[in-house]
Amino acid sequence: MIRIQDSRLRWFGPICLFLFGNIFFRLSFWLTSPPRALAHSALVGLGAGMLFWQLNRWVARRIQHRFPGLERTQQRLLMVLLLAPLLVNLAIFSRYTLHILLGSRPTLWMGLVDYVTSFGIQLFYFVVYFSIYEGIYVLQQWRQTYLEKEVLIKQQWQTRFNSLKSQVNPHFLFNSLNSLSALIDESPVQASQFVDELSTMYRYLIQANDQELTQLSTELTFIESYAHLLQTRHGAGVRVSITVPDTYLSYSLPPLTLQLLVENAVKHNIVLADQPLVIDISTTDEGHLQVRNNLQRKTGQVASNGVGLTNIVAKYQMLTGTSIIVREEDNHFTVLLPLLSNPVTQSV
Structure with missing residues (x-):
C-alpha cells in the first residue's frame, strides 16, 4: 500500500505542483504569451518538475537513512537547510538551460530580477518536496513508536500476570x-x-x-x-x-x-x-x-x-x-x- 501511494505521488505530485505554480506565480505569463512560448514553458516545467521531484525524493530518503528516527529530526532538518541553496540553484539553472536549448531564452544570463523570482519559486517547490517526504517519514516513525509502546504495555501486563501465576503456586x-x-x-x-x-x-x-x-x-x-x-x-x-x-x-x-x-x-x-x-x-x-x-x-x-x-x-x-x-x-x-x-x- 505504501509503495502504491508513493508511486502515485511521484507521478501526480509534479503535475499538481506545476499547475499550482503557474496559476499562482505565472498566471499573467500564461494569459499573454504566444502558444510556442507556452509549449516550451509546459515542456520545461513538467520535465524539470518530474526530474527534480525524483531527485529531491532521493535526497530526502538518503538523509532519512543517514539520520533515522524521531530523535534525529533536528539533524535531518539541518542537513536539508545546508543542501537547500545547492538544490534550488541546480533547479533554476537546469530549467534555464533547457529554455536556452529550446530557443526560448536569447541570453546566457536571466538577469537579477528573473533570478530572484525563480529562486523564490524553486525554493517554494523545494520546501514542498521535503515537507511531503519528511512529513510522511515522521508520521511513519510516530506510528511505529506508538505500536512499539502498545506492545511493551501488553508485554508488561502479560509479564505481571505470568508473575502472579508463578507466585500463587497451589x-x-x-x-x-x-x-x-x-x-x-x-x-x-x-x-x-x-x-x-x-x-x-x-x-x-x-x-x-x-x-x-x-x-x-x-x-x-x-x-x-x-x-x-x-x-x-x-x-x-x-x-x-x-x-x-x-x-x-x-x-x-x-x-x-x-x-x-x-x-x-x-x-x-x-x-x-x-x-x-x-x-x-x-x-x-x-x-x-x-x-x-x-x-x-x-x-x-x-x-x-x-x-x-x-x-x-x-x-x-x-x-x-x-x-x-x-x-x-x-x-x-x-x-x-x-x-x-x-x-x-x-x-x-
Whole structure:
C-alpha cells in the first residue's frame, strides 16, 4: 500500500505542483504569451518538475537513512537547510538551460530580477518536496513508536500476570502445608519457625507484584526464607549458598527473579540427601549477579508452565532494555543477571 501511494505521488505530485505554480506565480505569463512560448514553458516545467521531484525524493530518503528516527529530526532538518541553496540553484539553472536549448531564452544570463523570482519559486517547490517526504517519514516513525509502546504495555501486563501465576503456586502451597502438618507433631518449635518463614514469603510475593524493581538486599532476604522452606521439605537435598558483597546490596533487580531461578533449579534437578542440589548465588567481577547450580537432571518429563526464564527475560527487556546471560557448561547451569544502580524505595 505504501509503495502504491508513493508511486502515485511521484507521478501526480509534479503535475499538481506545476499547475499550482503557474496559476499562482505565472498566471499573467500564461494569459499573454504566444502558444510556442507556452509549449516550451509546459515542456520545461513538467520535465524539470518530474526530474527534480525524483531527485529531491532521493535526497530526502538518503538523509532519512543517514539520520533515522524521531530523535534525529533536528539533524535531518539541518542537513536539508545546508543542501537547500545547492538544490534550488541546480533547479533554476537546469530549467534555464533547457529554455536556452529550446530557443526560448536569447541570453546566457536571466538577469537579477528573473533570478530572484525563480529562486523564490524553486525554493517554494523545494520546501514542498521535503515537507511531503519528511512529513510522511515522521508520521511513519510516530506510528511505529506508538505500536512499539502498545506492545511493551501488553508485554508488561502479560509479564505481571505470568508473575502472579508463578507466585500463587497451589502445588508449592500444598507441599508446604504438608510439611507443616508433619512438623506440628514432630517439632512444634520448627513448625512455628516454618509458619513465620511462610508468612514472610507470601507477604513479599503479594507486595512485590506491584513493584518494577526491588533492592538486592530485600530479594536475598526473601530467598533465605524461601530456602528455609525448601530445606524443611527436602532436608539436606538442597543447599543454597549466598555470597554477595555488601557493596552490591543497594543495587536493584526485578522482584522474584531469584525465586524463579531457584524454583526452576529444584523443579528440573534431582534433590536427594546423598545427591544434593547446590545453588550458589554470588557476584562476578563485571558486576553481574550469578545464580549457579549443579546439573543432575531428573529422568522423565517435568511439568512446566514455561514461565521461568521467559518471565525473567521479558522483565529485563521491558524494564531495563538489557538481557540476561544463560550458560550450561561443566555440568553446571548458570544465569548472569545485570544489577542496576537505580535507587528503589522499599515498601516490603
